[in-house]
Amino acid sequence: MNRAKNIRRICITALFTALITAFSQIPVPTPFAVSVTLQTFAIALTAFLTDPKIAFAANLCYICLGAAGVPVFYSFGAGAATVFGPSGGFILAFPVFALILALMFYVNKASIKVLLAALALTILYAAGTAQFIIVTDSAAKAAIKVFSFYFIKDVPVIGAAYFLCGRIRPRLMKFIQPSSQSARK
Secondary structure (H helix, E strand, C coil): CCHHHHHHHHHHHHHHHHHHHHHHCCEECCCCCCCEECHHHHHHHHHHHCCHHHHHHHHHHHHHHHHCCCCCEHHHECCHHHHCCCCHHHHHHHHHHHHHHHHHHHCCCHHHHHHHHHHHHHHHHHHHHHHHHHHHCCCHHHHHHHHHHHHHHHHHHHHHHHHHHHHHHHHHHHHHCCCHHHHHC
Protein backbone atom coordinates (compact mmCIF):
# COMPACT_ATOMS: atom_id res chain seq x y z
CA MET A 1 0.00 0.00 0.00
CA ASN A 2 1.45 3.36 -0.94
CA ARG A 3 2.03 6.19 1.49
CA ALA A 4 -0.73 8.46 0.13
CA LYS A 5 -3.27 5.66 0.45
CA ASN A 6 -2.16 4.97 4.04
CA ILE A 7 -2.51 8.64 4.95
CA ARG A 8 -5.94 8.76 3.30
CA ARG A 9 -7.10 5.69 5.25
CA ILE A 10 -5.78 7.12 8.54
CA CYS A 11 -7.65 10.38 7.89
CA ILE A 12 -10.86 8.51 7.03
CA THR A 13 -10.48 6.45 10.22
CA ALA A 14 -10.00 9.62 12.29
CA LEU A 15 -12.99 11.26 10.61
CA PHE A 16 -15.27 8.35 11.43
CA THR A 17 -13.90 8.13 14.98
CA ALA A 18 -14.90 11.79 15.35
CA LEU A 19 -18.33 11.06 13.86
CA ILE A 20 -18.93 8.28 16.39
CA THR A 21 -17.77 10.60 19.19
CA ALA A 22 -20.06 13.43 18.08
CA PHE A 23 -23.12 11.19 17.68
CA SER A 24 -22.40 9.63 21.09
CA GLN A 25 -23.08 13.01 22.69
CA ILE A 26 -26.65 13.27 21.42
CA PRO A 27 -28.75 11.70 24.20
CA VAL A 28 -32.37 10.70 24.41
CA PRO A 29 -33.06 10.01 28.12
CA THR A 30 -34.88 6.83 29.17
CA PRO A 31 -35.88 5.42 32.56
CA PHE A 32 -33.26 2.67 32.17
CA ALA A 33 -29.55 2.59 33.05
CA VAL A 34 -28.37 3.16 29.48
CA SER A 35 -29.54 6.21 27.51
CA VAL A 36 -30.42 6.15 23.85
CA THR A 37 -27.97 8.05 21.65
CA LEU A 38 -27.25 8.26 17.94
CA GLN A 39 -24.11 6.23 18.57
CA THR A 40 -25.41 3.02 16.97
CA PHE A 41 -26.45 5.02 13.91
CA ALA A 42 -22.95 6.55 13.67
CA ILE A 43 -21.32 3.13 13.98
CA ALA A 44 -23.62 1.77 11.26
CA LEU A 45 -22.75 4.76 9.04
CA THR A 46 -19.08 4.05 9.65
CA ALA A 47 -19.54 0.40 8.73
CA PHE A 48 -21.59 1.13 5.63
CA LEU A 49 -19.50 4.02 4.30
CA THR A 50 -16.07 2.46 4.74
CA ASP A 51 -14.47 -0.94 4.44
CA PRO A 52 -14.34 -3.52 7.27
CA LYS A 53 -10.79 -2.57 8.33
CA ILE A 54 -11.59 1.12 8.67
CA ALA A 55 -14.90 0.41 10.42
CA PHE A 56 -13.11 -1.81 12.94
CA ALA A 57 -10.22 0.64 13.38
CA ALA A 58 -12.45 3.70 13.87
CA ASN A 59 -14.35 1.94 16.65
CA LEU A 60 -11.15 0.63 18.23
CA CYS A 61 -9.71 4.17 18.18
CA TYR A 62 -12.91 5.42 19.81
CA ILE A 63 -12.53 2.87 22.62
CA CYS A 64 -8.81 3.53 23.09
CA LEU A 65 -9.32 7.29 23.23
CA GLY A 66 -12.08 6.93 25.80
CA ALA A 67 -10.18 4.37 27.88
CA ALA A 68 -7.16 6.71 27.87
CA GLY A 69 -9.27 9.48 29.38
CA VAL A 70 -10.37 11.50 26.36
CA PRO A 71 -14.05 12.41 26.94
CA VAL A 72 -15.55 10.68 23.89
CA PHE A 73 -18.20 8.49 25.48
CA TYR A 74 -21.81 9.46 26.17
CA SER A 75 -22.13 12.64 28.22
CA PHE A 76 -18.39 13.22 27.74
CA GLY A 77 -17.57 10.15 29.80
CA ALA A 78 -14.08 8.72 29.72
CA GLY A 79 -11.75 6.27 31.40
CA ALA A 80 -11.57 2.60 32.18
CA ALA A 81 -14.49 2.92 34.61
CA THR A 82 -16.78 3.67 31.66
CA VAL A 83 -15.36 0.88 29.51
CA PHE A 84 -15.78 -1.62 32.34
CA GLY A 85 -18.99 -0.07 33.72
CA PRO A 86 -22.63 -1.03 33.10
CA SER A 87 -22.67 -0.02 29.42
CA GLY A 88 -19.07 -1.02 28.71
CA GLY A 89 -19.97 -4.33 27.14
CA PHE A 90 -21.62 -2.44 24.31
CA ILE A 91 -18.58 -0.21 23.91
CA LEU A 92 -16.20 -3.18 23.83
CA ALA A 93 -18.34 -4.91 21.19
CA PHE A 94 -18.47 -1.90 18.84
CA PRO A 95 -15.47 -2.90 16.67
CA VAL A 96 -16.85 -6.39 16.00
CA PHE A 97 -20.35 -4.97 15.49
CA ALA A 98 -18.99 -2.52 12.88
CA LEU A 99 -16.83 -5.15 11.21
CA ILE A 100 -19.76 -7.50 10.69
CA LEU A 101 -22.02 -4.71 9.45
CA ALA A 102 -19.33 -3.59 6.99
CA LEU A 103 -19.33 -7.07 5.46
CA MET A 104 -22.92 -6.53 4.28
CA PHE A 105 -21.70 -4.64 1.21
CA TYR A 106 -19.54 -7.59 0.18
CA VAL A 107 -22.41 -10.05 -0.26
CA ASN A 108 -25.14 -9.96 -2.88
CA LYS A 109 -27.89 -12.03 -1.28
CA ALA A 110 -30.40 -10.06 0.76
CA SER A 111 -30.89 -12.99 3.14
CA ILE A 112 -27.15 -13.04 3.96
CA LYS A 113 -27.21 -9.27 4.55
CA VAL A 114 -30.10 -9.69 6.99
CA LEU A 115 -28.27 -12.53 8.75
CA LEU A 116 -25.12 -10.40 9.07
CA ALA A 117 -27.12 -7.50 10.55
CA ALA A 118 -28.85 -9.89 12.97
CA LEU A 119 -25.51 -11.44 13.95
CA ALA A 120 -23.95 -8.02 14.52
CA LEU A 121 -26.84 -6.89 16.71
CA THR A 122 -26.89 -10.18 18.61
CA ILE A 123 -23.17 -9.94 19.40
CA LEU A 124 -23.52 -6.29 20.43
CA TYR A 125 -26.45 -6.96 22.74
CA ALA A 126 -25.09 -10.22 24.14
CA ALA A 127 -21.85 -8.48 25.16
CA GLY A 128 -23.64 -5.39 26.44
CA THR A 129 -26.26 -7.30 28.41
CA ALA A 130 -23.73 -9.74 29.88
CA GLN A 131 -21.49 -6.94 31.19
CA PHE A 132 -24.51 -5.02 32.49
CA ILE A 133 -25.66 -8.11 34.43
CA ILE A 134 -22.19 -8.71 35.87
CA VAL A 135 -21.46 -5.09 36.83
CA THR A 136 -24.88 -4.23 38.25
CA ASP A 137 -25.61 -7.66 39.69
CA SER A 138 -28.97 -7.57 37.91
CA ALA A 139 -31.11 -10.55 37.13
CA ALA A 140 -30.67 -11.75 33.57
CA LYS A 141 -34.41 -11.70 32.87
CA ALA A 142 -34.73 -8.06 33.98
CA ALA A 143 -31.68 -6.98 31.98
CA ILE A 144 -32.90 -8.73 28.84
CA LYS A 145 -36.28 -7.07 29.26
CA VAL A 146 -34.63 -3.64 29.52
CA PHE A 147 -32.30 -4.13 26.55
CA SER A 148 -34.94 -5.67 24.28
CA PHE A 149 -36.27 -2.11 23.82
CA TYR A 150 -32.88 -0.94 22.59
CA PHE A 151 -32.45 -4.00 20.37
CA ILE A 152 -35.81 -3.36 18.72
CA LYS A 153 -34.92 0.34 18.33
CA ASP A 154 -31.63 -0.53 16.62
CA VAL A 155 -33.17 -2.72 13.92
CA PRO A 156 -34.69 0.23 11.99
CA VAL A 157 -31.64 2.37 12.85
CA ILE A 158 -29.37 -0.08 11.05
CA GLY A 159 -31.84 -0.38 8.17
CA ALA A 160 -32.02 3.40 7.77
CA ALA A 161 -28.24 3.72 7.82
CA TYR A 162 -27.87 0.94 5.25
CA PHE A 163 -30.30 2.47 2.78
CA LEU A 164 -28.94 5.98 3.33
CA CYS A 165 -25.41 4.78 2.64
CA GLY A 166 -26.29 2.74 -0.44
CA ARG A 167 -25.94 5.76 -2.70
CA ILE A 168 -23.13 7.51 -0.87
CA ARG A 169 -20.85 4.49 -0.47
CA PRO A 170 -19.72 4.05 -4.10
CA ARG A 171 -18.51 7.66 -4.24
CA LEU A 172 -16.73 7.46 -0.89
CA MET A 173 -15.08 4.14 -1.73
CA LYS A 174 -13.55 5.78 -4.82
CA PHE A 175 -11.90 8.25 -2.45
CA ILE A 176 -10.84 5.64 0.11
CA GLN A 177 -9.62 3.11 -2.44
CA PRO A 178 -8.76 4.99 -5.63
CA SER A 179 -7.78 3.00 -8.67
CA SER A 180 -4.06 2.57 -9.22
CA GLN A 181 -4.29 4.86 -12.25
CA SER A 182 -5.83 7.78 -10.34
CA ALA A 183 -3.45 7.23 -7.42
CA ARG A 184 -0.47 7.95 -9.73
CA LYS A 185 -1.80 11.37 -10.82
